[in-house]
Amino acid sequence: MILGQGIFNSDGDTWLIQRKTAALEFTTRTLRQAMARWVNRTIKNRLWSILDKAATEKLAVDLQDLLLRLTFDNICGLTFGKDPQTLSPELPENPFAMAFDTATEATLQRLLYPGFLWRIEKILGIGSEKRLKKSLKVVEIYMDDAIAARKENPSDDLLSRFMKKRDVDGNLFPISVLQRIALNFVLAGRDTSSVALSWFFWLVMNNPEVEAKIVKEISTVLEETRGNDHQKWLEEPLDFDEADKLVYLKAALAETLRLYPSVPQDFKYVVADDVLPDGTFVPAGSTVTYSIYSVGRMKAYGVRIAWNSSRSGGCHRKGTDLNLLKMATTLWLLMLDQGLVWGRTWLTCK
Numbered sequence: 001m002i003l004g005q006g007i008f009n010s011d012g013d014t015w016l017i018q019r020k021t022a023a024l025e026f027t028t029r030t031l032r033q034a035m036a037r038w039v040n041r042t043i044k045n046r047l048w049s050i051l052d053k054a055a056t057e058k059l060a061v062d063l064q065d066l067l068l069r070l071t072f073d074n075i076c077g078l079t080f081g082k083d084p085q086t087l088s089p090e091l092p093e094n095p096f097a098m099a100f101d102t103a104t105e106a107t108l109q110r111l112l113y114p115g116f117l118w119r120i121e122k123i124l125g126i127g128s129e130k131r132l133k134k135s136l137k138v139v140e141i142y143m144d145d146a147i148a149a150r151k152e153n154p155s156d157d158l159l160s161r162f163m164k165k166r167d168v169d170g171n172l173f174p175i176s177v178l179q180r181i182a183l184n185f186v187l188a189g190r191d192t193s194s195v196a197l198s199w200f201f202w203l204v205m206n207n208p209e210v211e212a213k214i215v216k217e218i219s220t221v222l223e224e225t226r227g228n229d230h231q232k233w234l235e236e237p238l239d240f241d242e243a244d245k246l247v248y249l250k251a252a253l254a255e256t257l258r259l260y261p262s263v264p265q266d267f268k269y270v271v272a273d274d275v276l277p278d279g280t281f282v283p284a285g286s287t288v289t290y291s292i293y294s295v296g297r298m299k300a301y302g303v304r305i306a307w308n309s310s311r312s313g314g315c316h317r318k319g320t321d322l323n324l325l326k327m328a329t330t331l332w333l334l335m336l337d338q339g340l341v342w343g344r345t346w347l348t349c350k
Contacts, residue, residue: 013168014167014168017165017167017168018162018181033156036237038073038074038077038078038083039074039237040237042070042073042074042077042087043070043237044237046070046073046087046088046089047066047070047087049089050066050087050089051066053089063198063201064194064195064198065091066087067193067194067197067198068190068191068194069086069087069091070087070194071189071190071191071193071194071197072084072086072087072097072186072190072194073085073086073087074189075185075186075189075190075193076186077157078157078158078185078189079157079158079159079182079185079186079189080143080146080147080150080157080158080159080182081146081149081150081155081157081159081160082142082145082146082149084096084097095138095142096138096139096142098135099134099135099136099138099139099142100135100139100183100186102131102132102134102135103132103135103136103139104187105128106128106129106131106132106135107132109128139179139183140179143178143179143182143183144175144179146159146182147159147163147175147178147179150163151163158182158185159178159181159182162178162181162182163178191262192262192263193262195260195262196253196256196257196260196262199256199259199260200252200253200256203252203256203259204252210252213248214248214249214252217246217247217248217249218238218246218249219233221238221242221245221246222238222242225241225242257296258296258297259296259297260293261292261293261296263292264291264292264293265289265290265291265292265293266289266290266292267287267288267289267290268287268288269285269286269287270282270283270284270285270286270287270288271284272284276288
């Protein structure tokens with residue numbers, strides 16, 4: 001499968017090595033610089049031009065699709081140093097991205113449907129199993145090229161770092177394992193980030209009072225650090241010190257994830273008989289499912305931001321250049337700041 005022995009699908013010492021390596025690397029200065037480099041370039045040269053054209057011509061845009069392409073390009077660059085360039089003015093279909101989506105969907109179907117169904121499809125070479133086999137070939141060829149490139153020219157991406165690490169037996173990770181490790185990070189960093197950002201902007205669009213506070217906070221910080229010349233505000237994205245001062249923005253993001261978590265529910269398999277803290281017995285072989293979406297809406301957690309999530313309205317808001325500029329500026333600093341936070345938060349939860 002596409003996950004292989006990556007961090008999502010491994011346990012014990014194999015999982016621990018990957019978690020420790022990733023957790024350590026996500027705190028290093030070089031990785032912060034790499035993330036800033038990838039994010040800055042993608043947003044400034046691609047997303048900004050797409051949004052600017054949409055504002056000028058008063059066109060509606062599929063924001064979720066743009067964010068998905070943005071996070072996919074960024075996480076691929078951060079993970080193995082290759083830019084698929086799915087976020088381009090023409091919004092092209094990328095073979096690797098399409099194969100990755102197909103393989104992910106087919107793998108999910110193995111979990112949703114009875115085991116005998118996908119096993120029969122695999123034996124006969126039909127249906128989702130046929131698509132999975134074809135898509136995995138495309139993904140593996142792409143990853144083989146990425147690994148070969150990193151062997152010749154190591155960089156500061158995650159793949160280069162894992163190529164220097166050793167497994168529990170003291171051996172270097174084989175190519176097949178490196179492929180799955182990298183793909184796990186792509187899976188973790190793409191959908192989760194784009195979904196969170198999509199919900200965030202949907203909530204902002206439907207809560208103008210919150211939007212005003214966010215813009216005011218950004219303006220206040222930029223005025224303190226860059227003066228009153230608004231042109232200077234847009235020349236470069238916010239640096240880490242400036243982003244750290246955006247307390248309200250971070251609270252709004254946290255509240256978005258509480259109301260609309262990127263992973264609304266999760267489940268765990270029970271490998272041995274156990275007893276939960278409340279005394280519930282769970283036998284080996286069973287599955288425990290928990291709803292992160294429901295837990296986040298429990299009254300005991302309170303409400304920190306006055307999102308009015310009951311308001312109706314779509315995401316196709318016809319805004320002026322100023323409104324779109326607010327969105328793009330917020331997104332620019334948001335991805336720079338929160339793009340690093342997701343990794344540490346995800347690893348902590350994992």
